[in-house]
Amino acid sequence: MTAALEVHGLRKRFGGVRAVDDVGFTLAIGEMLALIGPNGAGKSTCFNMLTGQVRPDTGAIRLFGRDIAGLPPRRIWRLGVGRTFQVTATFGSMTVAENVQVALMSHHRRLRWPWPRADRLDAGPARDLLALVGMADQAERGCGLLAYGDLKRLELAIALANDPRVLLMDEPTAGMAPRERAALMDLTARIVAERGLSVLFTEHDMDVVFGHADRVLVLDRGRLVAEGTPDEVRADARVRAVYLGDRPPSEAGP
Amino acid sequence: MDFLVIQALTGLASASSLFLVASGLTLIFGVTRIVNFAHGSLFMLGAYGAWTFTSGLGWAAHAGPLGFWGGVLLSALAVAALGALVEVVLLRRIYQAPALFPLLATFGLALMIEDLVRLVWGPEDLLGPRAPGLEGAVTILGQKLPAYDLALIALGPMVLAGLWWVLHRTHWGVLVRAATQDRAMVGALGVDQSRLFTGVFALGAFLAALGGAVQVPREAVHHALDMQVIVEAFVIVVVGGLGNVVGAFLAAVLVAELNAFGILLFPRIGLVLLFLVMAVVLVLRPHGLLGRPEGETRAAVPPTAGCWRPAGATGWAVGLALAGLLALLPLVADAYVVSVAAEILIFALFAASLHLMMGVGGMVSFGHAAWFGLGAYGAALAALGLGAPMAVGLVAGPLLAVAGATVAGWFCVRLSGVFLAMLTLAFAQIAWSVVFQWHEVTGGDNGLLGIWPDRWASDPAAFYWVSLAVCGVAIALLRSIVFSPFGYALRACRDSVARAEAIGIDRVRVQWLGFVMAGGFAGLAGALYAYLKGSVFPEAMAIPVSIDGLVMVLLGGLTTLVGPVVGAVAYKTLAIVVSSWTDHWPLVLGGLIVLLVIAAPDGLAGLARRVARAASRGAGPGGREPAS
Numbered sequence: 001m002t003a004a005l006e007v008h009g010l011r012k013r014f015g016g017v018r019a020v021d022d023v024g025f026t027l028a029i030g031e032m033l034a035l036i037g038p039n040g041a042g043k044s045t046c047f048n049m050l051t052g053q054v055r056p057d058t059g060a061i062r063l064f065g066r067d068i069a070g071l072p073p074r075r076i077w078r079l080g081v082g083r084t085f086q087v088t089a090t091f092g093s094m095t096v097a098e099n100v101q102v103a104l105m106s107h108h109r110r111l112r113w114p115w116p117r118a119d120r121l122d123a124g125p126a127r128d129l130l131a132l133v134g135m136a137d138q139a140e141r142g143c144g145l146l147a148y149g150d151l152k153r154l155e156l157a158i159a160l161a162n163d164p165r166v167l168l169m170d171e172p173t174a175g176m177a178p179r180e181r182a183a184l185m186d187l188t189a190r191i192v193a194e195r196g197l198s199v200l201f202t203e204h205d206m207d208v209v210f211g212h213a214d215r216v217l218v219l220d221r222g223r224l225v226a227e228g229t230p231d232e233v234r235a236d237a238r239v240r241a242v243y244l245g246d247r248p249p250s251e252a253g254p
Numbered sequence: 255m256d257f258l259v260i261q262a263l264t265g266l267a268s269a270s271s272l273f274l275v276a277s278g279l280t281l282i283f284g285v286t287r288i289v290n291f292a293h294g295s296l297f298m299l300g301a302y303g304a305w306t307f308t309s310g311l312g313w314a315a316h317a318g319p320l321g322f323w324g325g326v327l328l329s330a331l332a333v334a335a336l337g338a339l340v341e342v343v344l345l346r347r348i349y350q351a352p353a354l355f356p357l358l359a360t361f362g363l364a365l366m367i368e369d370l371v372r373l374v375w376g377p378e379d380l381l382g383p384r385a386p387g388l389e390g391a392v393t394i395l396g397q398k399l400p401a402y403d404l405a406l407i408a409l410g411p412m413v414l415a416g417l418w419w420v421l422h423r424t425h426w427g428v429l430v431r432a433a434t435q436d437r438a439m440v441g442a443l444g445v446d447q448s449r450l451f452t453g454v455f456a457l458g459a460f461l462a463a464l465g466g467a468v469q470v471p472r473e474a475v476h477h478a479l480d481m482q483v484i485v486e487a488f489v490i491v492v493v494g495g496l497g498n499v500v501g502a503f504l505a506a507v508l509v510a511e512l513n514a515f516g517i518l519l520f521p522r523i524g525l526v527l528l529f530l531v532m533a534v535v536l537v538l539r540p541h542g543l544l545g546r547p548e549g550e551t552r553a554a555v556p557p558t559a560g561c562w563r564p565a566g567a568t569g570w571a572v573g574l575a576l577a578g579l580l581a582l583l584p585l586v587a588d589a590y591v592v593s594v595a596a597e598i599l600i601f602a603l604f605a606a607s608l609h610l611m612m613g614v615g616g617m618v619s620f621g622h623a624a625w626f627g628l629g630a631y632g633a634a635l636a637a638l639g640l641g642a643p644m645a646v647g648l649v650a651g652p653l654l655a656v657a658g659a660t661v662a663g664w665f666c667v668r669l670s671g672v673f674l675a676m677l678t679l680a681f682a683q684i685a686w687s688v689v690f691q692w693h694e695v696t697g698g699d700n701g702l703l704g705i706w707p708d709r710w711a712s713d714p715a716a717f718y719w720v721s722l723a724v725c726g727v728a729i730a731l732l733r734s735i736v737f738s739p740f741g742y743a744l745r746a747c748r749d750s751v752a753r754a755e756a757i758g759i760d761r762v763r764v765q766w767l768g769f770v771m772a773g774g775f776a777g778l779a780g781a782l783y784a785y786l787k788g789s790v791f792p793e794a795m796a797i798p799v800s801i802d803g804l805v806m807v808l809l810g811g812l813t814t815l816v817g818p819v820v821g822a823v824a825y826k827t828l829a830i831v832v833s834s835w836t837d838h839w840p841l842v843l844g845g846l847i848v849l850l851v852i853a854a855p856d857g858l859a860g861l862a863r864r865v866a867r868a869a870s871r872g873a874g875p876g877g878r879e880p881a882s
Contacts, residue, residue, distance in 0.1 A: 051756070073755040089753035091746050095561050102742050103757040111743040111759065114771075117564055118739040142561045158757065 003062075004029050004166050004198035005050070010059035010069075012045050019045040021222035023059075027166070027198050032189065034209045035202045037219035038242060043202045044086075046219065047170050050200070051083050052076040063166065082159035086170040086202075088151040090143050096154055097139040100126040103161035129157040133187060149180040156188065160195075167192070169201035173208050181205060185212040210234065218242060256395040263394070265514030266507065267403035267472075270410030273506035274465030275483055276490040277417060277499050278458030284434035284497030285454045288345060289353075289672050291360040293462050294484030295367035296333050300463025301382075301475045302375050303329030308470065309383045319386045326470075330463040337459025341452045347852055349451075353672050354618050355851045358808065361801060362847030364480055369841040371477045382470030402471055409468065413461070414503050421499070430454060434497050481797065485683060489532045492676050495545020504543060526691075529684045533665050536677055540669055562745075562815060564737045577726050584715035592714045593786065596721040598826045600782045603725040605806035605818035606732050607775035613812045614736055615768040616748030617667070618675040621682025622803050624662070625655040625773035627795020628685060629780025634702040634790045635695070644708045648724070648781050655777020656770055658685060663769035667762050682800060690792045701791035705784050721782055728775055733815060735771070744768045805847055811857025820858055 005027035012020040020042045027033050037043050048054040050061060052073040061069040068076050077083075091099050104122035105111050130136045133153040138146065146154065152172065159167060172188065173181035185208055192199055203209050209216060210230040218226040218233060220242040226233055233239055279293045307325030340363065348355050388405055391398040421427035429450055433440045441447050466479070490509050494501030509528060516527045535543065565573070580599075584592050608622045632654030633647035642650065662681035666674050689696045696702065706712060711720050735741050746754040747761045754761055784790045793799070802825070810821025828846075833839050854861050 053752075074758045074760055077756060077758045083756050085752065085756075089750040089756070091749040091753065093562055093745055093749055094742070098561075098742070102746050105739050105742065106758045111739045111764075112767075114735045114738045114740045117734070117737050118742050119564060119737060121739065158753070161757065 002028055004031075004064060005200065006060075006062040006065075007050075008060045008062075010046065010049060010061065011057045012042075012049060012054060013057055018222045020049065020056075023219070023222075023224050025217055025224065025227065027200050029198050030192070030196055031214045032192060032199045032201070032212060034213035034216045035200060035219065036204075036206075036209055036216060040221075041219040041242075042222040043219055044170070047168065047200075047202050051081070051168055077162060080162065080165045081168060082162060082164035082166070083168040084152070084155040084159050084170060084172055086174055088148070088155050090151060090154060090158070092142075092144040094143055095139065096135060096141050096143050096146065097123065097126050097130065099143050099154060100129050100157050100161055103158045104129075107162040126161075129160055130154075132160070132191065133157045149176050149184070152176060152180075152184060153187070156184075156191075160191070165197065167197050167199045169199060171202055171204060173203065173205055178207070181208055182211070188212075256397050259395055260397040260399055261514050261518065262511065263399055263407065264403060265511040266410070267406040268513065269507045269510035270406045270413075271465045271469050272483075272486060272490060272510055273410045273503050274413060274468070275462045275487045276494070276502040276506055277413070278461035278465075279487050280491045280494065280497055280499060280502045281417075281430070281461075282455055282458040283491065285430055285437070286345070286349060286451050287353075287437070288349070288356040288360070289488075289676070290458070291357055291484065292340075292363040292367060292480075293360075293458070293487055294480035294482070295364045295371075296337060296459045296462035297466035297483045297487075298371060298475075298477065298479040299333050299336070299367065300329050300466030301470055301479060302371060302380070302466075303332055303463065304467035304470045305380050305382045305475050306375075322383065322386050326464070326467040329467045330460050333463030334456045334460035338452050338456040340459075341455035344848065344852070345455065346448065346451070351851075351855065353675075354612075354804075354808075354812075355855060357618075357620070357672070357675065358804060359848055359851040362844040362851070364484070365840045365844030365847070367844075368477055368480055369838050369844070373838075375475075375477070377477065379474040379476045381474055385471045388471075400472075406468060406472075410503070410506070413464075414499070417499050426450075426453065485679070486528075488676055488679065489528060491542075492673070492680075493532055493535045493542055495542030496672075498542065498544045498546075501542055501544030526684050526687050529680045529687075532680050533677065533684075536673070537665055537668060540673065562736065565733065573730065577722065580722055581719065584718055589714040592718045594826075594830060596714070596718045596786055597783075598823055599718075599721045599725040600779050600786065601802070601806065601826055602819045602822035603728050603782075604776055604779040605803055605810070605822040606729050607772045607779065608803045609807050609812070609815075609818040610732055610735065610744075610775065611769060611772035612807060613815075613817070614741060614748065615744045615765055615772070617678075617765060617769065618671075619678040619772075619800070620675045620797075620804070621662075621678035621680070621685075621800050622772070622776055623795045623797070623799035624678075624682035624685040625659050625776035626780035626783070626799060626803075627689065627790075627792070628655040628658045628773075629777025630784040630790045630794045631689060631696060631702070631780075632777065633781035633784045634705045637705045637784075638702055644711060644720075644785060647705075647785065648778065651781025651784065652774045652777035655780065656774040659770045659773025659777075660766075663766045663773070667765040667769060679797070679800075682795060682797070686792055686795050689795065696792075699792065701789055703789045705790065706788055707785045711785075717786065721786070724778065724782060728778055729819065732775060736815060740764070740767070805843070805850075807857075808847075808850060808855075809857055811861075814857070814863075817857050824858060 003026045008024045010020055010023045011018070023046055035043055035046065045054055049056045052071050052075070055070050059069060060067050063079055063081065066079070068079060091102065094102065098119065101118070101122045104125055105118065108122065110121060127136060127139060130139050133156050135150065135153055135157065138150060143154065173184055176184065188199065189212055191197065213230060215228060216230055216233040217224060218239050225242060226236045226239045228236070275293060275297050279290055282288060282290050304326050307328050308322050344359060344363070345356065348359060385402050388402040390401050392401050392404055421431055429440065429445055433450060486509060490502055490505040493508065494505035512528055512531060520527060583595055604626055608619060611617050611619055611622070629651035633651035636642040636647045636650035662678070666677045666681070669677055690698055692698070707717050707720070711717050743759055743764045746759055747764050751761055780794065783794065806821040806825045807818050808821065809825050810817030810819065829839065832842050836842070
């Protein structure tokens with residue numbers, strides 16, 4: 001088996017709007033796959049169906065062969081899928097290290113116990129993960145005091161806590177300065193290579209997409225309009241049409 | 255059969271008055287996102303005002319229908335003006351605050367109004383005049399129905415039609431509806447939000463007062479009307495869907511008919527029925543019959559300042575030293591002071607248990623007294639029914655509370671924010687009415703008497719030491735739970751539900767467990783309370799006790815861990831001192847709550863921390879994060 005994720009015939013309607021309409025693709029093992037498209041193309045809906053936040057109307061999502069469509073986020077996470085949020089979601093009343101520790105404790109199914117003191121549980125592995133994303137020196141800081149770029153790296157550390165096989169990243173570099181963006185994506189690429197992860201990410205920044213994706217999916221109005229390597233997608237007339245507005249001759253009216 | 259028709263018509267007449275109150279409440283919530291706890295007070299003021307204008311002053315009594323309806327209208331207009339004033343002076347400051355604060359502020363207002371009403375109109379029930387021209391009865395199917403009831407039946411749909419017209423056919427109404435859907439957008443379009451909010455609040459107050467004023471010919475005016483009405487209005491608004499006027503109308507009819515027929519069919523469990531219907535509706539349709547799911551609701555409780563750290567060796571040493579000092583109290587104080595101190599300890603535990611739920615779990619409870627009361631009744635029943643020793647009673651109480659909280663919690667954690675808070679209130683009212691109406695077991699109104707501690711603990715000093723030991727250990731346990739893996743899970747769900755779910759945490763289960771734990775510790779406090787007082791009454795689980803708990807937690811500081819204990823001590827001491835000076839404790843308490851919400855939302859502990867930080871900043875660079 002070579003696919004980490006196989007998606008078939010994914011659909012979601014909101015009222016009369018077909019937010020995602022018959023989308024299918026494959027995420028190969030070890031691949032970094034970008035999902036792009038203009039605003040309103042259905043990226044977020046599609047992404048949220050993969051993470052379990054939105055339940056698909058129809059369609060199959062196979063994680064290493066197992067159908068996970070319609071499962072709640074926590075079950076999908078237990079099956080080995082880590083995720084980061086577009087707008088960072090961390091635990092503001094905890095330190096940086098504790099944020100990672102909670103994820104680790106959850107992974108080790110320790111969170112049900114009202115005993116013992118938890119701040120020493122999984123402290124070592126948490127520190128290792130923070131070192132991996134270059135945050136070891138900030139472990140004891142309050143998470144509410146972090147700069148935005150650091151929060152994004154913390155998110156990455158949390159997402160790695162369950163030793164995932166697949167990583168889903170929703171606009172990983174949104175809100176960051178250009179140099180930070182490149183650094184974060186280089187870091188992600190290194191971790192992906194070291195750990196044999198497969199990554200699907202949505203992204204607005206084209207430098208990030210063309211610089212770091214192995215393959216690119218292009219969504220427009222809920223449908224997949226193009227798929228291929230960055231170079232293929234860059235040259236694709238339909239993609240130009242989607243982004244620049246000029247329709248290719250075959251679709252133009254008389 | 256004929257009788258049933260009349261009963262249904264009487265129900266419809268009551269529905270009109272209820273709809274007037276509820277429509278105001280729902281409009282105000284829709285636009286300002288404030289749940290106005292003082293809405294029942296506006297209803298009550300409307301009734302008192304109408305009584306004054308139509309019979310109290312005398313002149314209107316001779317002016318016929320014009321005098322009567324003029325008086326009703328005048329009263330409603332006066333209350334509308336008062337509503338506008340309240341909005342401008344108080345509420346405008348707290349629109350952005352977490353949902354808990356406006357609820358508390360308006361509750362403080364309700365306390366003040368109730369006490370002021372007693373000052374102005376006296377404690378006796380007042381009987382209003384009949385409506386001139388509508389004194390007689392109409393015969394329907396051989397049964398008599400007061401003509402005034404028919405007029406009321408017509409009034410409800412008329413007001414609904416009027417509101418619909420205002421909301422859909424006037425420019426102002428369009429703005430109100432737009433603001434109900436998206437406040438920020440309306441603001442961004444350059445609409446003066448302050449004026450819009452003031453107008454909506456005045457309209458809501460007008461409707462509430464009108465509802466009270468038209469009830470004057472039907473029932474006596476008294477100063478407990480506010481709580482009676484607000485609870486029913488809450489049920490209606492929640493069942494109908496917060497912010498939805500048509501939903502409020504449907505729910506008002508439903509509730510009024512439930513009241514009318516519930517009394518016939520199940521005279522004993524009428525109140526329970528009401529809240530059961532609400533619980534069922536909320537579970538099936540979490541946003542009410544016609545309500546829509548909210549997009550991003552604001553947090554119910556404020557975020558914590560800085561990180562919570564475990565106490566460490568020094569912290570525990572200080573705690574132990576403090577307990578040792580407290581243990582010396584009976585050696586220097588008389589029996590009265592010692593028993594007051596035991597009561598303060600018990601309420602410190604009660605507040606700490608509420609803090610586990612609100613401060614740690616992020617779930618606002620307006621019905622925490624239910625578990626306190628169940629604990630008290632559990633202990634009392636074990637002591638009286640089984641003749642069990644105190645040790646057994648202190649286990650039986652928390653067990654009963656845990657059983658109750660397990661059932662209620664299952665429903666409550668499916669909701670969040672103000673919806674959760676209102677459902678806790680509903681369950682507390684269910685528990686209260688069961689206790690109040692189940693005479694054979696609970697003694698109803700008369701309570702249960704003669705619950706005394708074992709002989710070895712019957713001396714005030716001995717009982718104080720028992721209380722100190724039990725409460726001390728329980729509070730230490732609560733604190734260690736906060737820093738246990740489960741405590742982290744609970745905080746994770748409070749800090750970010752999305753992230754918690756995304757790292758495999760089952761939010762519903764974690765919050766349910768937290769809810770039950772908090773209930774159990776409250777039950778332990780209640781059981782001790784039963785032995786302290788030697789008796790239990792339904793008041794132990796009534797709304798004021800829930801509010802006492804909320805004020806203690808808030809006074810101490812919701813975002814700190816020592817807050818609830820500090821708050822309980824400060825609050826109880828204040829209550830005892832003020833009560834010895836004046837009969838107007840509610841007025842003082844109400845004012846205190848309002849002041850607290852506006853001036854020190856982070857409580858005494860937060861205030862102390864701010865002062866300390868300012869001082870240390872003055873002394874030199876000391877940028878350490880606060881430990882609490």
